[in-house]
Amino acid sequence: MKRLFVTGGTGFIGARFVSLALEAGYRVQVLTRNTRAAERWKHEGVTVVQGDLLTPGPWQEEAATSEGVVHLAQPLTFGARVTHKRAEAYRDQRLRMDSLLLDSLKPGTVKRLLYVGGTSYYGDQGTRLVAEDATPHPTGWGPYIAPAIESLPRHLERGLPLVEAYPGSVYGLGSWFEEYALEPMKTGKRIFGLKESLTKQMSPIHVDDCARALLHLLEHGEVGRRYFVVDDQPATFGELSQVAAEALGVSYKKTLVPRWLCNLLMGPVVTDSLTSEARLSNARLHGTGFQFLYPTIREGVPALVRQWLEARRRS
Numbered sequence: 472m473k474r475l476f477v478t479g480g481t482g483f484i485g486a487r488f489v490s491l492a493l494e495a496g497y498r499v500q501v502l503t504r505n506t507r508a509a510e511r512w513k514h515e516g517v518t519v520v521q522g523d524l525l526t527p528g529p530w531q532e533e534a535a536t537s538e539g540v541v542h543l544a545q546p547l548t549f550g551a552r553v554t555h556k557r558a559e560a561y562r563d564q565r566l567r568m569d570s571l572l573l574d575s576l577k578p579g580t581v582k583r584l585l586y587v588g589g590t591s592y593y594g595d596q597g598t599r600l601v602a603e604d605a606t607p608h609p610t611g612w613g614p615y616i617a618p619a620i621e622s623l624p625r626h627l628e629r630g631l632p633l634v635e636a637y638p639g640s641v642y643g644l645g646s647w648f649e650e651y652a653l654e655p656m657k658t659g660k661r662i663f664g665l666k667e668s669l670t671k672q673m674s675p676i677h678v679d680d681c682a683r684a685l686l687h688l689l690e691h692g693e694v695g696r697r698y699f700v701v702d703d704q705p706a707t708f709g710e711l712s713q714v715a716a717e718a719l720g721v722s723y724k725k726t727l728v729p730r731w732l733c734n735l736l737m738g739p740v741v742t743d744s745l746t747s748e749a750r751l752s753n754a755r756l757h758g759t760g761f762q763f764l765y766p767t768i769r770e771g772v773p774a775l776v777r778q779w780l781e782a783r784r785r786s
């Protein structure tokens with residue numbers, strides 16, 4: 472059984488990934504700053520490693536002796552208006568986290584390193600469906616993750632077996648979509664949308680498929696390659712909301728806000744993300760033999776609604 476060292480394993484995508492890795496028979500070590508966050512795995516054979524990616528420590532030795540490393544951790548992104556200043560702090564922390572982790576890994580010992588980036592690095596790609604070799608035009612969070620992504624070739628050159636995965640807009644239990652669409656819809660409230668983003672398509676993926684794809688890429692991704700982790704078809708936020716409303720059996724009522732108001736409430740970084748067009752192809756991921764549970768939002772969103780209603784019944 473192989474040993475995996477996972478950063479970000481207590482997060483939204485990471486928690487799902489860790490459960491799948493355990494089911495697949497991996498011995499999993501989860502790095503966290505707060506061991507209480509990893510309590511859910513107390514009885515499931517996960518080894519919790521306490522440590523902070525911003526501070527050198529014994530966790531680096533644990534990472535360096537693992538056969539597999541999956542790097543999902545990111546600085547906090549949620550919970551406040553995202554100003555450029557806040558995004559710059561994210562950029563600096565992400566760079567430091569990556570460098571303390573990746574510099575501690577030794578070629579030859581680590582057999583596979585899966586790095587999780589984000590498609591905001593590609594930014595606004597217009598209305599064409601694009602593949603991983605498109606020229607990035609970072610928008611939203613993109614400019615702030617770009618320095619970390621652009622330092623990855625250095626690690627590949629020194630022999631780290633790096634595979635890069637770039638999830639699109641990930642929805643699932645515990646995500647932005649639950650908070651901004653499902654909760655208000657269920658209570659008859661209106662959904663806020665941005666006027667300028669009405670026709671803009673993003674590349675969504677259900678968190679269960681995202682975590683399954685990450686595990687698949689860990690095992691089948693080609694070293695030195697980058698993979699978009701997105702559905703078969705892009706969609707607008709309005710389409711996601713419409714499918715959710717149908718699954719909930721409610722009507723979709725929306726209020727459109729202008730760009731300046733979104734800027735004021737959410738900040739310029741989020742506003743830029745919402746107005747970017749990101750129609751990304753998953754042909755390369757399909758080429759590795761990956762099979763989706765939910766190829767499009769038509770399957771994924773109703774599944775999320777069922778999962779969400781079930782979770783509410785249990786709580």
Ligand SMILES: NC(=O)c1ccc[n+]([C@@H]2O[C@H](COP(=O)([O-])OP(=O)(O)OC[C@H]3O[C@@H](n4cnc5c(N)ncnc54)[C@H](OP(=O)(O)O)[C@@H]3O)[C@@H](O)[C@H]2O)c1
Pocket residue numbers: 478479480481482483484485502503504505508522523524525542543544545546547548568587588589590637638639640641642
């Ligand atoms: N969510 C999306 O829609 C989306 C889309 C595209 C790409 N991505 C990428 O996917 C990855 C995972 O995203 P997510 O949304 O699942 O993350 P998340 O829910 O925001 O979780 C962040 C994780 O990072 C860990 N972390 C933060 N600072 C840390 C530090 N200093 N030291 C150690 N661990 C630290 C946290 O662990 P503790 O708090 O337990 O220490 C937590 O597990 C990220 O790289 C993100 O950029 C996400």
